[in-house]
Amino acid sequence: MTDQSTAPRPTLEAVAARAGVSRATASRVVNGGEGVREPLVERVRRAVDELGYVPNQAARSLVTRRHDAVAVVIAEPETRVFADPFFALQLRGISKELTAHDSQLVLLLTEGRDDHARVARYLAGGHVDGALVFSLHLDDPLPGLIHGVPTVYGGRPGWSDASRGAVYVDCDNRGGAREAVRHLVGLGRRRIAHISGALDQTSAVDRLDGYRDVMADADPRLIVESDFTPGGGERAMRELLDRCPDLDGVFAANDLTAAGALRVLRERGRRVPEDVAVVGFDDMLPFTEQADPPLTTVRQDIEEIPATTPSRRQPRFRRHRPSLGLACSRRHRPPRGPARSYGRRFPATQAGA
């Protein structure tokens, strides 16, 4: 096996020399070949192949001030939540999108609060062309610390001063929740409970608001705060059943929670959906575990949220709206096709625009 790691990598200079052109021309070819006559393009291409030339990204960045890299910040202290397939799917979607635009994904996981300064410093350091920040909690100081780099939040950030005007991508949590609850109402359910997510996250708050929009005068005992996990869903469901044994519907803040709830309902001998109808959120079930029984869920096309990028320097994102998955409680996926978008587009520029 040849040890290529010690051999000096060929430079543009070497390519140019081999092709018998100037460095400038070689550079043009490497960057697309615009404005270079065909025979020269051909010669340079061959030289590149023969030498196995790969551009030095550092040198390129030094002059272009572009990095072809985007940071993904996951501001989630808890390992467990990071292990949530929701993140994994999002990451994969982002990765796909970045790859399509020749960009790299730099993953920044924060280890507790003190780490925010480190992340902010890194982002300010101009190492990446932009940042995507996920899983912010309501009182998170991170938005106030980020300067100098276009930032898009995954999920509506809380209304702190720093995040006012921030650009974010989110699905219509409130509307989706409304649809979910209306679906239960449409099934004739009257005692509909809600297991919310952790209320320090806007997605949980918005889904709760959506629930309240429909169930304005609901018994407050029908609402339990949980934490988006199956275990939390179990605990919440037990509490709900103890409090309100007569409940006949449950809207869970996400599918993991719903999975836990289903387990408890089964354990307590309630038939789903005959005795208690359950609706989840996210359409994550196929990726976590076989729901038993299958579950209605609000679909959110997580992996497709990172949308196309018309311009390399100005990535754009779309706001998605979940479509409701559907009438019959025994299907995972809604028949209505992929999530519809609002059609509005947000330029990924910094807050304050």
Added chain:
Amino acid sequence: MTDQSTAPRPTLEAVAARAGVSRATASRVVNGGEGVREPLVERVRRAVDELGYVPNQAARSLVTRRHDAVAVVIAEPETRVFADPFFALQLRGISKELTAHDSQLVLLLTEGRDDHARVARYLAGGHVDGALVFSLHLDDPLPGLIHGVPTVYGGRPGWSDASRGAVYVDCDNRGGAREAVRHLVGLGRRRIAHISGALDQTSAVDRLDGYRDVMADADPRLIVESDFTPGGGERAMRELLDRCPDLDGVFAANDLTAAGALRVLRERGRRVPEDVAVVGFDDMLPFTEQADPPLTTVRQDIEEIPATTPSRRQPRFRRHRPSLGLACSRRHRPPRGPARSYGRRFPATQAGA
């Protein structure tokens, strides 16, 4: 909000000028201050603070040929598997370790086979100081494509020519499996089944081998290949119960599989561990779902596998051995403390050394 993104970032030159020293001295201070007298160090530090100077990594890399970045390649085509908390934990452990050494984590997810060339090109491009490659399948062509960058595999790669001599980190899957099965034997179980992982991955093969080491003359019908997922575990368990209703022990290739198996055992009315004792692998349960009932598992300290790095340029890793979690079937974690290591250390250099 001031728009710092348009203001030109200060350079070392500016810092030097403000501190009244040369660029060389300023550079020395920024890089640790070795060999610079205290008053100058102080002045430079202050200038850095006042100007908000952050080194330009591109310029630095251009000359040092270091990037302070490591690529993590997850060669896993299936979204579902990527969502496995096992990866999430590994990523978090790696992130922690890299952060401690001021390195960044560049995440490379492959989208199917064709993507391997892209990944190999990126790695060859000298963008990163090293690569960690995970979740390789037995016939994966990736090891043959990677050149020019120190590579460490997470999990023993298959014995293709390209990966011969490759450096890898893995736990002692075979030994751990042996311990797990011996544990079941020690409980007096005689009809011990094995639900293996996908046998195109060495970890699955090794665990199966470990099972066979102990159960040399086992009924072949007691072995079912599965896929490391809860759903797969359910299917496998059903098949096993149909084939061998008299089984009294199950060694599952990982905890997700075990969780699925437990669900089916409960469904079929078998008591665990009275009727059927179950042992998993990975000690992942706390991160996935409440196992019901709790499960014995072979502990693998996933998050701690990426070990300390004595030298920044030559990261080192330790090989870990799982410790067995334990006699009583009702605890998650073994009381023996963290995984013990072999004490051997592997320099993270390229294959062929």
Added chain:
DNA sequence: GGCTCGCTTGGGAGCGCTCTCAGCGCACCC
């Protein structure tokens, strides 16, 4: 006192690339 040596400091080259600008050749037109 002069010389040597070691510790600090500054000057300057150069990492590999992009991009501006000037130059050159070739129609094309008058």
Added chain:
DNA sequence: GGGTGCGCTGAGAGCGCTCCCAAGCGAGCC
């Protein structure tokens, strides 16, 4: 035939940093 303009190519100046090397400056020693 000469001028004009356009399209292509090359020369060269940096991008911001590190690091080599030489110079400066005391302290210590003969």
